[in-house]
Amino acid sequence: MALSGQRIVIIGGSSGMGLASARAVSAAGAAVTIASSDQARLKAALAGLPDSCDGAVVNTRNEADVAALFDRVGELDHVVYTAGDTVRPQPLADLPLDTARDLFEVRFWGAVAAVKHAARRVRPGGSIVLTSGTVAVRPAPGTALAAAGAAAVEGLTRGLAAELAPVRVNAVRPGAIRTPLWDPVPEPRRAELFATLADRTLTKSIGEADQIAAAHLYLMENRFVTGTVLTVDGGSILAGG
Numbered sequence: 014m015a016l017s018g019q020r021i022v023i024i025g026g027s028s029g030m031g032l033a034s035a036r037a038v039s040a041a042g043a044a045v046t047i048a049s050s051d052q053a054r055l056k057a058a059l060a061g062l063p064d065s066c067d068g069a070v071v072n073t074r075n076e077a078d079v080a081a082l083f084d085r086v087g088e089l090d091h092v093v094y095t096a097g098d099t100v101r102p103q104p105l106a107d108l109p110l111d112t113a114r115d116l117f118e119v120r121f122w123g124a125v126a127a128v129k130h131a132a133r134r135v136r137p138g139g140s141i142v143l144t145s146g147t148v149a150v151r152p153a154p155g156t157a158l159a160a161a162g163a164a165a166v167e168g169l170t171r172g173l174a175a176e177l178a179p180v181r182v183n184a185v186r187p188g189a190i191r192t193p194l195w196d197p198v199p200e201p202r203r204a205e206l207f208a209t210l211a212d213r214t215l216t217k218s219i220g221e222a223d224q225i226a227a228a229h230l231y232l233m234e235n236r237f238v239t240g241t242v243l244t245v246d247g248g249s250i251l252a253g254g
């Protein structure tokens with residue numbers, strides 16, 4: 014298998030898409046380090062993963078944390094960055110500028126820090142996979158900053174693919190995916206929201222974290238793919254969702 018014996022770091026690997034990827038790549042024979050900021054969450058995630066996985070507490074708001082992670086790991090084959098905190102839709106007029114700037118901190122600047130400290134350690138044939146979102150291309154009112162952040166990640170992906178070649182750099186652009194990111198929305202509102210979002214896709218479904226993990230695997234394994242933003246959204250962009 015292409016990933017057998019490879020070393021993979023997943024930042025954001027304690028939950029949702031990152032955790033699903035940790036499961037998938039370890040099943041494909043890779044040694045995996047998952048990283049996230051909350052020790053308890055990390056421990057709970059590791060308990061459900063094979064012994065070939067370890068964990069590191071890393072807050073990607075702190076460059077020193079990120080640097081220490083890659084110093085410790087050393088040479089590696091792939092990095093997946095799925096770290097992201099909860100963002101509530103808010104019109105720009107109501108958004109203090111510091112809060113607006115902060116929306117970029119984990120999703121964009123955290124990814125920048127990760128690539129900065131990981132890139133020189135990626136072995137030949139290796140890759141980096143970042144995360145944007147369909148909000149980049151189909152924003153709703155109240156999501157202008159989230160849209161800008163996701164679009165910035167996509168621009169970063171193309172720029173870094175050119176700059177870091179032959180290291181490959183790609184991004185996954187997920188639609189609505191059922192993960193713990195949505196837990197702050199209480200039931201039954203969450204179920205209603207998922208039904209509405211599913212209705213706005215061509216597949217009439219909400220995505221599952223495993224489907225994003227499959228996209229991560231494809232981008233890691235296919236050595237002819239770089240600078241690509243892979244949309245995994247049930248056709249929501251096409252459907253006008």
Ligand SMILES: NC(=O)c1ccc[n+]([C@@H]2O[C@H](COP(=O)([O-])OP(=O)(O)OC[C@H]3O[C@@H](n4cnc5c(N)ncnc54)[C@H](OP(=O)(O)O)[C@@H]3O)[C@@H](O)[C@H]2O)c1
Nearest residue numbers: 025027028029030049050051072073096097146190192194
């Ligand atoms: N789910 C969706 O519908 C959807 C759609 C489009 C895009 N996205 C984006 O996809 C990414 C992954 O989402 P998900 O649904 O898998 O979310 P999730 O289940 O909430 O997982 C997010 C991960 O990020 C980690 N994290 C948060 N802040 C961090 C920090 N400062 N430093 C390090 N790690 C941090 C979390 O762990 P700790 O809490 O332990 O730090 C967790 O492991 C996010 O950027 C999200 O915005 C999600």
